[in-house]
Amino acid sequence: MTAFDDLMAFQRETEALSAIAGRLGWDQETMMPRGAAEQRGEEMAAIEGVLHARRTDPRLADWLGAVDEAALPPEGQAAVGLIRRDHARNTRVPARLAAELARVTSVSQGIWAEARRADSFDDFAPTLDRVLALKREEAAAIADGGDAYDALLQDYEPGATGAGLDAMFGALRPRLVALRERIMGAERKPRALSGTFAEDAQLALSREMAEAFGYDFSRGRIDKAVHPFSSGSGADVRITTRTAPHDPFNCIYSTIHEVGHAAYEQGIDAAHALTPLGRGVSMGVHESQSRIYENQLGRSRAFTGYLFGRMTALFGDLGVADAEAFFGTVNRVAPGYIRTEADEVHYNLHILMRFDLERRLVAGTLAVADLPDAWNARFAADFGVAVDRPSHGVLQDVHWSVGLFGYFPTYTLGNVYAGCLHQALRRDIPDLDEKLVQGDTSPATVWLRERLQRFGGLRAPRDTIAHACGFEPSEAPLLDYLDAKFGDLYGV
C-alpha cells in the first residue's frame, strides 16, 4: 500500500459515510415519522461527528505529505487535489469555532422560520448577527489573509471570486432590467393556467417527464416532499417533487429541475463512485444541469409543444388555444416578491441583489440592522415594486439563517453556464427541436452526459464548462437566449 492507496481507501469510507448522512437527510424529508425528529437530531449529530473526525484525521496530513502526485494519472491527481483542498479548509477552522457554528446553526433555522411566520425581522436580527459573526470568523480562518467572501465562495464554487462574479453580474443586471421593463410594457399577455389538476395525474405526468429526461429509476426513486430536492450520488440518486392543485407546472418543472441535478450524479462514470470525483464538481455546475433541463430544454417552444399534447390528453381542455399559446403560458413573465416562484427573466435579478447584499454583510460594510432597508431599496430599483412585508422580502430565504453566505451567486452562475451549454448544444445538434417536439430529449441529455456529466470532479468548475462547450464561459449566451426567447414571445 502506497500513501495514495491508503489515502483513497480512507476517503472511500468517508464518502460512504457521507452518503449515509445524505440518505438520512432524504429520509427526514420523505419517510420519517413526525415523532422521531428529536431522536433524528441526535443521530445526525453522531454521524456528523464521525465525519468531522475523519475530515480532520491527522493521518490525512501524513498521507498528503507522502503522496507522489506527479506519478499519478490525471484522475488520481484530481482526487488528491480535492482532498488536499478540503483538508486545508477543514484544518484551518478551529474545532471550537466549528462546534459553535454547528450549535448555533442547529437552532437558527427554527428562529428564522418563526420570525418569518411572525413577519418580524427584529425577531431574527440578533440570530443573523451571531451567525454572520461566526461565518466571518470562519472566513477569516479559511482565507488565511485573502478575501473573506472569496473564502466562503470556495465551499460552493471552487475557483470563483467575488470580483469575477461582480463583473459578470454587473454585465447581466442592466440588460435584465431593460428586458424586464420591455416585457412589463408589452401589449401581448400570455394567459395563466386556471383550473384544478388531480394529484394522481400530476404525479403520473411528472414520472413520465422524469423518464423523458432520462432519469434512471433503477438507480433512484421519486417521492413527495415539502421542498423538491435531489439527494445522493452514483447508484442511489433520489429526487422529490410536490404538487399544487391549481399549478401543475410546479410539479412538472420541479421534477425536471431535480432530474437535471440527478442526471449529473447518475451520469458520472461509475469508476469515480465513492471518490472525490464521484460528485458534481460545484453548485454552479450542478445548477447549470438542473436549469438547462428545466428551462432551455423543458420550457423550449419545441418541448412545450409535446407537453401541451400530453397535458391535454391527461387533463382535457386546458383553456389554452394551441401549442403556441401554451408556450406563452408556460413562459409567462410575472413580477413577484418571491425568488423561488420567479420566472426566467426575474430570477437572476433576485440573485444579483442577494449577492451584492451578502458581500457587503461579509465585508462589514452593511450592518444586519440596515439590511431590510438595503433590501427594499434595491428591490424597488430592480423590480419596480415596494416590498410590502419582511416575509416577502428579507425574510423569505432560509440560506443566511444557516450560514450559507456565498451560496446564492451559484444559482445565477448556473444559469449563465446553462446559457453557454445551450449555445454549444444547439451548435452541435442543429435538429434538436425535431426530437424535442416528440418528447425525445436524448440528443441533448446524451450530449450533456458525454461532454460534462461523466467527468464529475475531474476538472475545476469553470474548466468543466469550458471543456463541454469548447469556449470560455461568459454571460453573453444567457442574455442572448433570454432576449431572443422573451423578445419573440412578447413582441418586444
Added chain:
Amino acid sequence: MTAFDDLMAFQRETEALSAIAGRLGWDQETMMPRGAAEQRGEEMAAIEGVLHARRTDPRLADWLGAVDEAALPPEGQAAVGLIRRDHARNTRVPARLAAELARVTSVSQGIWAEARRADSFDDFAPTLDRVLALKREEAAAIADGGDAYDALLQDYEPGATGAGLDAMFGALRPRLVALRERIMGAERKPRALSGTFAEDAQLALSREMAEAFGYDFSRGRIDKAVHPFSSGSGADVRITTRTAPHDPFNCIYSTIHEVGHAAYEQGIDAAHALTPLGRGVSMGVHESQSRIYENQLGRSRAFTGYLFGRMTALFGDLGVADAEAFFGTVNRVAPGYIRTEADEVHYNLHILMRFDLERRLVAGTLAVADLPDAWNARFAADFGVAVDRPSHGVLQDVHWSVGLFGYFPTYTLGNVYAGCLHQALRRDIPDLDEKLVQGDTSPATVWLRERLQRFGGLRAPRDTIAHACGFEPSEAPLLDYLDAKFGDLYGV
C-alpha cells in the same frame, strides 16, 4: 464529568450510529432502488467499521475500570452491566476473526439462496462448513473455557443455557407431539379460507389491526417488503408487511406480529432512549411480545369474533358460516414442511428440532455432511411425514447461512414466555374477552407495557418475564393453553 458520564455519552453516540445502521437496513428492504445494492454494501461496511471501532475502543476499558457502580442508581448499574458484557464479548473476539466472519457471511447468504433455488445441499455444504468453523472459533473465544453453544446463545438470549433450554424443550416435545397426533386424527376439520382478496383492502385492514393493537403511527410507519420485520427503537420504530392474494391472514397476522415487536420498542420509557436499556432485552422476550399479540390475543376466540365482522364488512361473504367457524379457520392446524408457515401447534416442533441439531453441530458431534439425514429422520419422527426435497427441509432457513447459531431457540422461548404472560394477564384482567370481542386490545397492551415493555433492558430476560408475571416462567402455561384451545377446537 465522571467516568460514568463519559461512558454514557460515548455509548449514546454509539447507540445513535447503530440506529442509523438499522435504518439503512430498513431502507434496503423497502425503499432502495435495485441498482444501488453494491454501493449500499460499501456504505453498510463503512458504518459497521465505525461501530466495530467504537465497540472495541480502548477508552471503554478505562471508563469501565474507573466507574463506581455501587454509587449508581439501578438504571445506571444495569446500563453499565450491559456495556461491560458487550465489551467483554467484543474484545475477546480477535479482530482477524471478526473480519473473516464479516467477509464470509457477506457472501454466504447468497450461496445459500442459490443452493435453495437449485435444491442442492451439496452446493451449500462447503459454505456452511466454513461458517460453522468460524462460529465455533468465535464461540471458543467468547466462552473463555465455558460451553461453546452457551456462549453463542448470549448474543440473543443473555443468561440462557443449552442445558436449561434442553430441559424445557424436553418437557414440551412429547406433549406437542401427542397434541399434534390427536388433532391429525380428529374428525372435526375447520375449513380453509378460499377466494381472492384485493391488496388495497388487505393493507387497509392491516393498518386498522395495527391501530387496534396500539401501534403508534406518529413514531413509526408501515411499508410493504418481501419479509415482514420490525426495525428501530424509541421514537422511530418501523414495521413492514406483505400480502398474498389468496391468504389475507398472512398480511393481518404478520402485521399484528410485527406490531408486537414494535410495541415493545415503542413502549420503553423515553428516558432510556439511546442507552443500553432503550432496546428490547433479548430475542426471546421480544418474541414473547410478537407472539402474544399475534396468537394468544389476535387468534383468540374473542378477537377473531371481531375480525370476522371486519373482514365480512370489507370482503363480503367469506364462505365461513359464522364467527365460531371463522375461529376454527384462523386456527386451522395443517402439517407442512415450512417453519414460517406453521400453525401454533406445529411451530415449536420445528424449533425444537433445529435447536437439537445446531447444538450438535456446534459441539462437533454432528458433521455438516450428516445434517440432511439427521434433519429428515427427526422430521419424520415428529411430523409423521418424509421431507421430499432439501428446500422443504434443511435448506429452508437463512439463519445458519449467516452464522446465526443459538438464535432458533429464542423463538420457542418467546412462545413459552408468551404463555406465561397470557396466564398472568388473564389472572389480572378476567373480563378481557369482553373488550377483545369489540376489537379493543388496550387492557392487554397497557398491561404488557406497564408490567414489561417500559423497562427495556433494566432486568435480565428471565427476570423481566418473572417480574411481569409475578411467577417464575416455565413451559406449563403454554402447554396448558395449547391443549385447552386446540383440544376444544378439534374436540380431542
